[in-house]
Amino acid sequence: MSIILEAQNVVKRYAGHTALSGVSIQVPQGSIFGLLGPNGAGKTSLIRIINQITGPDEGQIILDGERLQPKHIEVIGYLPEERGLYKKMKVGEQLLYLAQLKGMPKAEAVEKLKAWFIKFDIKGWWDKNVEDLSKGMQQKTQFIATIVHEPKLVILDEPFSGFDPINANLLKDEILALKEKGTTIIFSTHRMESVEELCDNIALINKSKVVLSGEKKEVKNRFRDNTFNLEYSGALAPIEGVFEILSAKNVEGITKAKVRLLDGTNANQFLGQAIQQVDLKAFNENIPSFNEIFIKVVGEDANTIL
């Protein structure tokens, strides 16, 4: 898979603090890339550098094999976390203006916008003032502004914040549709369920450094700790060298337990042992959620993880 965007050792310092210290990420073409991290970790700083709103103090950004330069503005679509619209302007005029700022010729922009208005079923909005729109309507408008120029790379900073479930689903569908068309999407969030659902790759930034990155599955694998959940009736005793019981709880005759396999025991070997002792009802591997990973990584000292 080719890399569309690469950050190489990006450093950004502000007067009082360092926002990014040697950050490197690689975003594969056509993927959905999750930029994770707690508030103030440096996500927005990195995004602003990619959008050429600010420049890095050190390091560089490579887009499509070239060093980032002003012409790249036109191939990026950006939905900032702090987003707004000109309140006194009409919806259509405003979108036309923003599309033209992204380098679209006027006639083409009108055509594309009309298509989006039809798609979102908002044909009557063109001449409405932005201040007369509801929040959900404004969010739709902002989203159209982000992608109307058909960017290769779409950057969404906390896209779901402030969305109601219906609009959030709509947005999710659009993100997936964009991916379908081959668009690369970077989105920053601290909502882990959307990472779970949408992302192919992730980078976790904490305290201005990348502390975890890679493919979603591979990252999850890294955090597997050979623990399994099982439900059974009867009594299970741990076997030295094979497994240990971490927790067990009996509810109405069924015991729910968490066990860890030891010394290279695989699941089959464990099951062979277990069914001799108890009547097994359910069994599955305990794969950590991104929520758990996030809390584990950010909560602990980042250096001991990597």
Place this chain on the structure above:
Amino acid sequence: MNKILLIIQREYITRVKKKSFWIASILVPFLIAAVYTIPVLLFVNSDDSRNVIVLDDSKLFKGKLNSEGDYTYIYSEKTLEEAKKDLKKSNDDIVVHIEKDILMNPKGVQILGKKTVGIGTQHAIQGKIQNELRNIKLKNAGIDLKVLEDNKINVDAQTYTLNEDGGEKSSNSGGAMILGGIFGFLLYLSAFLYGSQVMNGVIEEKSNRIIEVVVSSVRPFQLMLGKIIGVGMVGLTQFLLWGVLTFTASTVTSSIMSGKIEEKVQAKVKAGLSKDEIKKFEASVKSENPLNSISDAIENVSLGKMIFCFILYYLGGYLLYSSLFAAIGSAVESPSEAQQFMFPVTIPIILSFILAQFILQKPDSPIAFWASIIPLTSPIDMMVRLPFGVSNWEIALSLTLLILGFIGTTWLAGKVYRVGILMYGKKPSWKEITKWVFYKG
């Protein structure tokens, strides 16, 4: 470059579409027209003729208080009591009672009116009596009346300006003062008006949170420049509209005025007034209209030069100050927060306005010279000086410095702006803003 044009277009169109723009553009010329039309019309239409009954106990003034202008003096032998009684019934307006010992006691004059006696009337009658009293006293002292007549000299000096080729032109310093004052005031107003429009536009973009979307498409400097130029063009449009509409309105009103004046003159001719008196009347009507002395002053300095300089100084001054206002706007999140930062920027504007009063009195003093050369004050103060005649090298020097000045402030403002627009949540201090200037990238 293309993107700056887009920004200019948006800034211009959204403002020109506003109702408030058109209200100001149309209302101001009519107010200006009203300011010079109303005094003339009031003067022409006023019917202030008064019948003044004179009760002269001293018997000194008989036949001496000639009817003049609006006042017709009628001598009466009635007693004060009778006159008071009759005044209520008659068409007469005023009774003047001159006491017997008026020569010894100048306070012995009473003026009684049907209605309250206005200060103008009081002065007119007082002056009349005072004049005659003086004549009587001088005559008593043995001075010939003929000498007295010869002594009535009116000095009316003509001022002239030397041309570059040594010839002389009659100048009109009164008109130049009015014209200079108007220019100064317009530029003073525009610095505030359009400067604060730029500032509020920046604050709007920041508080609306549209700014980050926009600066991901254009450089912050382009956005700032586009906004400044767009608003500046709105200002030029407004001045153009004001110019055209004021011209139209004044053409209309002066034709109405000359019609009224003609009527009045005809009425005076009918009433049998002498030619001299009619001429006097026409002159006094003319003096009520400030436009006349201004048009005299415009003949002095060429109108083209004046308009040319006005546009250049407007643009220069506007660019200089509006970029500073833009920087302030970028640093704050609401107009009320902006107040504290506006103060230092408005000081030089107010200072140049104060200096302008001084320059109107002494347009060639060293202070006037320096105020019209130094960029912070030159936009207002040079325009104030201009109608008095300023040599071309001074204008060239002042414009060059002004251009350097606004390049400097725009550069500085751009540095502050690009950092400020993305700063939320903390109130900046001057120290903080100064630091922004030195931020990289």
